[in-house]
Amino acid sequence: MNNPLADIHRREGVDLVNKNGISVPLSYGFPDDEYTALRHTAVILDYSHYTKVVISGSDAFDFVDGIITGRLGEVYDENALYSLVLDEAGGIRTDCYVLNNDEKFIILAEHIDEQQFMELLEGVRANDNVTFASMACSHSLIVCEGPYSWELVKECFGMDIVGIPYLGFMTTYDGIVIFRCGKSGEFCYKLLVPFPHTVRVWELLIQKGVAFNARKAGLSLQEITRLENPFWNPSAIGGFTKNPIELQLQWAIRYDKEEFWGRESLKFMMSRGCGHKVVGARFDGSENDISKVERGDRIFYRDNEIGHVINTGYSAFSPQPGHIALVRLLTEYAYAGIESYEVRPEHGDRVALNTCSTPFLVTKSFFIDPHVHSYLDGNKPKDYAEGLVAER
Amino acid sequence: MDDALRTVIKERAELLRRLKQSLIERLNLYQTVEQIDDDTPLFGMGLRLDSIDATEVIAILDAEFGVQSGLNDGADPAFMRTINTLVDFIIDQKKYPLMLGR
Numbered sequence: 001m002n003n004p005l006a007d008i009h010r011r012e013g014v015d016l017v018n019k020n021g022i023s024v025p026l027s028y029g030f031p032d033d034e035y036t037a038l039r040h041t042a043v044i045l046d047y048s049h050y051t052k053v054v055i056s057g058s059d060a061f062d063f064v065d066g067i068i069t070g071r072l073g074e075v076y077d078e079n080a081l082y083s084l085v086l087d088e089a090g091g092i093r094t095d096c097y098v099l100n101n102d103e104k105f106i107i108l109a110e111h112i113d114e115q116q117f118m119e120l121l122e123g124v125r126a127n128d129n130v131t132f133a134s135m136a137c138s139h140s141l142i143v144c145e146g147p148y149s150w151e152l153v154k155e156c157f158g159m160d161i162v163g164i165p166y167l168g169f170m171t172t173y174d175g176i177v178i179f180r181c182g183k184s185g186e187f188c189y190k191l192l193v194p195f196p197h198t199v200r201v202w203e204l205l206i207q208k209g210v211a212f213n214a215r216k217a218g219l220s221l222q223e224i225t226r227l228e229n230p231f232w233n234p235s236a237i238g239g240f241t242k243n244p245i246e247l248q249l250q251w252a253i254r255y256d257k258e259e260f261w262g263r264e265s266l267k268f269m270m271s272r273g274c275g276h277k278v279v280g281a282r283f284d285g286s287e288n289d290i291s292k293v294e295r296g297d298r299i300f301y302r303d304n305e306i307g308h309v310i311n312t313g314y315s316a317f318s319p320q321p322g323h324i325a326l327v328r329l330l331t332e333y334a335y336a337g338i339e340s341y342e343v344r345p346e347h348g349d350r351v352a353l354n355t356c357s358t359p360f361l362v363t364k365s366f367f368i369d370p371h372v373h374s375y376l377d378g379n380k381p382k383d384y385a386e387g388l389v390a391e392r
Numbered sequence: 393m394d395d396a397l398r399t400v401i402k403e404r405a406e407l408l409r410r411l412k413q414s415l416i417e418r419l420n421l422y423q424t425v426e427q428i429d430d431d432t433p434l435f436g437m438g439l440r441l442d443s444i445d446a447t448e449v450i451a452i453l454d455a456e457f458g459v460q461s462g463l464n465d466g467a468d469p470a471f472m473r474t475i476n477t478l479v480d481f482i483i484d485q486k487k488y489p490l491m492l493g494r
Contacts, residue, residue, distance in 0.1 A: 082437055166436050230431075248429035251438045256422050270426065280431070301397065332393070335404050336430065336476045337483070340397055357476030358431050366470065388466075 002137055003048045004198040017219055019049035020113035022136075025218035034217035035224065035316060038184060039364060041375065042146030043217035044205045051114040052135035052192065053121070056104040059129035064105045067124070068098060069244075069253040069260050075100045080167045080179060084232070084244060084252050085109070086262025090269055091242030093120075093261075095232040095252070097181055097190075099169055106177070108141070108190070111234050140198040144205055145188040147364040147383075148212055148375040153178065153189045155208045155376075156201070161189070162370045176201065185229040185363040187370075212375055227313045229359040230280070230326060237278075240295075240310040240328055245274045248358075277334035278310065280358035283323040283343070285351040290323045292348030299327055299353060301341050306333045309343060317361045324360050327353070407457075407479045414452045415475075419445055430476045438474070446472065453478070459485045 003022055010016075017026040024046045028034060037043045055064055065072040070083030080099040087093045094117075096109040109117060114136050121132050144153050154161040157172060164170055169179035175194050182188025193201050206216065226233045232249065234242075244250060244266070253266070283290045299307040307329035315324050333341070336357040343351045367384045374380040381387035393401075412425045421428075421439065432438045434449065441449070449472060453459045459482050463469060471481035 245429075248431045250423075250427050250429050251432045253427075254422075255424075255427055301393070304393075332401070335401050337404060337480065338397070338400065357474055357480060359473070362468075362470040362473070 002195070003046070004140060004195050005046050005048065005202055008199065008202065009046070015218065019219065020051060021115075022049045024049045025216070027218040027220040028216050030215075031220060032316070034215055034221050037213065037215040038146050038186060038217065038221060038225065039317060040147065041212045042144055042149040042152045042209060042214040043221070044202070044209060044214060045143040045145065045217050045219075045221075046202070047110075047141040047143045047190070049110075049219075050141045051107070051109040051112055051117050052139055052141065053107045053109075053114065053117060054101075054104055054133045054135060055107065055121070055130060056133070057128075057130040059127065060103070060105055060131075063125070063130045064098060064107070065257075066259050067121075067261055068096070069257075069262075070098070071254040071257055072098065072100070072105075077102060078169055078171075079165075080169060080181065082167070082181070082252060084249065085112075086244070086260070086266065087242075088262060088265060090244075090262040090265030092232050092234075092238075092244055092247070092249070097167075097179070099177070099179060101169075101171075101177070106135075106192070108179075108192075111232065135192070138195055140193045140195065142191040142193055142198070142202055142205065143188065144191070144214075145182055145184055146186050146214070147368050148214075149187045149189055150180075150370045151375050152205065152209055152212050152214055153191075154370075155211075156204050164189075183229060183231045184225040185359055185361065186365040187368070224313045224315060227311055227324060227326065228315050228317060228361050229363075230278075233311070236295075236311045237326065240308070241276070241278065243269065243274060245269060246276050246328065247278050274331060276307065276328050277331050278326050278328050279334050279336060280356045280360055281325045281327045281341075281353045282356055282360075283325065283351050284339075284354055289345075289349045289351050292345045293323070293325070293343050293351055294345065294347075297343050297345045299329065299341055299343050301333060306330045306341065315360060320361075325353070326358075327355070329355075404479060404483070407482055408475065410456065411452070411475060411478060411482070414456050415439070415449070418448055418452060428475065430474075430479075432475050434472060434474060434478075449478070453482065457482050457486075 015026040016023045068083040070081045075081045080097050085093045094109045094112040096107050099106040164180045171177050177192035179190045297309045310326050310328050312325040336355050338355045341353045412428045434441050450461045471477050
């Protein structure tokens with residue numbers, strides 16, 4: 001499939017990765033700098049691998065509502081919903097955003113390739129009152145993410161950007177859909193860009209981004225950010241569980257809906273109770289010992305095996321940098337704030353483990369109000385902390 | 393599970409249950425207690441509460457748990473991110489009430 005940015009990526013010699021059949025940057029070679037930019041200013045990413053489908057027709061609303069776990073009726077025009085798509089067994093098949101765009105619905109799904117998704121939709125289409133159209137050969141997806149991404153996108157597209165609410169979007173005169181959402185905990189704008197404008201928009205963001213010390217970043221950045229701020233992440237945790245109840249993703253499910261894929265299986269799981277639950281954890285031990293902890297390593301309370309590590313990584317986020325993990329524990333042990341468990345790595349010494357709530361961090365974006373703060377305007381504070389200092 | 397751990401977990405589980413029940417009742421949420429996970433975000437995604445709901449959450453902390461938010465004294469509002477962080481806050485404030493408004 002096409003990606004208008006492919007030539008630029010190749011010319012720059014970026015490490016590419018094939019995701020959902022589309023080549024996108026994996027890394028620009030400086031992961032620490034990419035991470036710092038994401039958490040302090042802004043990064044610019046090519047996320048063209050997202051599956052992008054428009055569903056329209058007189059039955060489109062009922063069709064989409066019957067697929068997703070969320071309630072489409074709560075989504076006004078120019079707003080969107082984060083939801084799950086389940087399989088027959090009630091496991092997560094993918095997560096997605098559904099954008100209500102003037103009675104058409106744009107679905108953006110990260111973890112399923114377009115052909116698979118179209119086949120899935122085709123398999124349940126009852127009549128011709130619903131039509132699907134792929135955007136893979138017409139639109140790119142460029143992402144600008146970070147605590148000052150709102151200001152960078154504003155510099156490129158004007159003041160209206162500041163007024164976009166979370167999970168809201170606007171469409172520019174040249175057909176670019178600018179959608180505010182995100183999975184890192186920072187401000188984030190996904191730009192659904194028609195191919196003729198893709199290179200121009202990419203270069204504009206890069207050019208305007210210089211003033212923000214913004215950086216281009218690749219998909220590998222997700223390895224840590226999706227751990228710090230957990231979402232459905234099949235490549236990291238899908239091998240251990242796909243159960244939305246275990247994964248604490250029930251907030252994306254409307255149990256009071258009469259119908260959605262996987263509903264009956266999910267309700268059955270709910271009534272039976274889940275044996276496990278996934279919670280956050282921080283390791284407490286020497287760097288050498290912690291570095292030997294891997295996915296799948298077993299967790300014990302005293303001599304009772306109570307679960308296992310399903311994802312782990314190093315978070316450089318200040319003020320509490322350190323090794324963090326998602327652990328899957330027997331439900332009766334799966335609570336935050338417990339300091340009595342330990343991991344027994346396959347290839348190392350025991351490491352103490354303290355369970356904690358997730359997300360693991362309070363991001364810089366939490367302390368920024370686009371109406372009050374600014375990265376560029378020296379007359380305004382950069383965030384609430386700087387504002388307080390100025391007031392004193 | 394020994395008694396010490398059982399006590400810690402029981403205390404936290406009870407606080408979680410009471411908090412979820414209070415939120416359901418006072419904010420008219422459609423969920424049951426079992427359908428609200430401990431790490432559910434309160435604002436944005438998750439329960440999708442707004443600023444008016446936030447004042448109700450502060451009222452719940454006071455009325456149901458005897459805990460002052462300290463927000464008027466400049467406390468960091470980060471404790472209001474999830475159900476679990478609210479419970480962390482309640483437990484902290486019950487242990488160290490003199491640190492209100494830190």
